[in-house]
Amino acid sequence: MVELALMGKYIGAGLAAIGLGGAGIGVGNIAGNFLAGALRNPSAAASQTANLFVGIAFAEALGIFSFLIALLLMFAV
Amino acid sequence: MTDVAETGFAIHPMDQFIVKRFFCDAAHADCTTNIEWYEITNVTVWMAATVLAIVALMVFGSRGRAIIPSRIQSVGEMIYGFIYKMVEDVTGHDGVKYFPYVMTLFLFILFANLLGLIPGSFTTTSHVAVTVTLALMVFLGVTLLGLAKNGLGFLGMFWVSSAPLALRPVLAVIEVISYFVRPVSHSIRLAGNLMAGHAVMKVFAGFASMAVISPVAVGAVTAIYGLELLVAVVQAYVFTILTCVYLKDAVGGAHH
Numbered sequence: 405m406v407e408l409a410l411m412g413k414y415i416g417a418g419l420a421a422i423g424l425g426g427a428g429i430g431v432g433n434i435a436g437n438f439l440a441g442a443l444r445n446p447s448a449a450a451s452q453t454a455n456l457f458v459g460i461a462f463a464e465a466l467g468i469f470s471f472l473i474a475l476l477l478m479f480a481v
Numbered sequence: 482m483t484d485v486a487e488t489g490f491a492i493h494p495m496d497q498f499i500v501k502r503f504f505c506d507a508a509h510a511d512c513t514t515n516i517e518w519y520e521i522t523n524v525t526v527w528m529a530a531t532v533l534a535i536v537a538l539m540v541f542g543s544r545g546r547a548i549i550p551s552r553i554q555s556v557g558e559m560i561y562g563f564i565y566k567m568v569e570d571v572t573g574h575d576g577v578k579y580f581p582y583v584m585t586l587f588l589f590i591l592f593a594n595l596l597g598l599i600p601g602s603f604t605t606t607s608h609v610a611v612t613v614t615l616a617l618m619v620f621l622g623v624t625l626l627g628l629a630k631n632g633l634g635f636l637g638m639f640w641v642s643s644a645p646l647a648l649r650p651v652l653a654v655i656e657v658i659s660y661f662v663r664p665v666s667h668s669i670r671l672a673g674n675l676m677a678g679h680a681v682m683k684v685f686a687g688f689a690s691m692a693v694i695s696p697v698a699v700g701a702v703t704a705i706y707g708l709e710l711l712v713a714v715v716q717a718y719v720f721t722i723l724t725c726v727y728l729k730d731a732v733g734g735a736h737h
Contacts, residue, residue, distance in 0.1 A: 454571060454722055461719040465666035468673040475676075479495065 413477050420474040427467020434459045492687030494680040498607055500524055523603040524611070531592045531605065538588075560588070564721065571725035575732045582622075583728075586615060587721040594675060594713035598706070607675040609668060616668035619724050627731030638730060667723060674716050678709045 438456045442449035503521045505512040516522060542557030550558060564587050568580045590606055597604025605611050627635040639656040641649060682705050688698035 454567070457715070457719055457722055458726060461670060461723060462666075464674075465670050468670050469666070471673055471677060472669055475673075 413481060417474040417477040420470050420477060423470025423473075424467045427464050427470075430463035430466070431460050434463055492684055494683040494687070497603070497679060497683060498676065500608075524605050524608065527596060527603045527605050528593070528611075531589060531596055534592050534596065535588045560584075567722060568725055571722060572729045573733050576725070576728050579728055579732075583721055583724055586619070586724060587717055590615070590671065590720050591714065591717035594717055595710075597675065597679070598709060598713060604675050604679055606671055607679060609672045612668035612672040613664070615671075615720070616664040619667065619727060620664040623727045623731045626728075630731060635731070663727065667720070671716050671720050674712055678705070678712050681705060682709065 434456065438449075438452070441452075499513055500516065500522050501507075501512040502516060503523050503526045538553065538557055542554045545551055545554055547554065561584070564584045565577075565580055568583050569577055572579070593606045593611075594604070596602055597606065627638075631637075639653045639660070641652045641656065644652055682702060685698050685701045685705060689695045689702070691698070
């Protein structure tokens, strides 16, 4: 029974880590669109880097939440 | 952490984050359990080192006050100017008076991240307890400041007046939830990034003991170390700029 619970714990941690893929897609999307926009209008790019980092931070946060769930399953549960 | 003693190959990527007494011999005593709040641990030692490094930078940087700055003076001036411009750009003119707090946060997180990259050192910002303290102080400070400055008008932030009337209660619930999730994401982002990066570095360092892939592993550790330098600076920047964004809600919430 303990082995079964342990197996469930590890499988759950692995499943939770899938969420990081979504964060990767989101961050790549933001950076790619920023680059596309910056190449069209390079003079406006410098003033938008703050927005770029805020957007990346928000997108990344959701992936970090799933990473946190994975860590909690591995080491705290 | 399961020990794979049978194969003689074990990686403990999370062992670097264990809080232990600093003046303690692990061979003779138990250094990790029953730590009282007044005891000197590796966390407090590296936090003190962080503060000392910042003080050293600022004291030696501002000692000369030369027209043509020395190297350390230009580093101090660059950081000061960078953060000052960021606060002014993001929070507007009213937010500049909170610049010292933002500067303090940035320097503390930056130096804690960078000192944590010294091999054998301890990354204080990889602990959620440390980052939650920083994030909660920002959250409480911003909330109290907003209520003090705008009164109950601060709560108008949750009532989106540009949306159709029927949608507003739903949006208000979502806005309230997202407001209270702020300190969670603010702190977990910093701690999670630092912890994940250092754990990955340890995992690759563990692979270096396997003869076949050790050249690849050593190269990978070097590459990840470079990435971690970038992450250390970017995460300090992100934490600070989010503080500015939150501060804008409190300071200029009524105007936008």
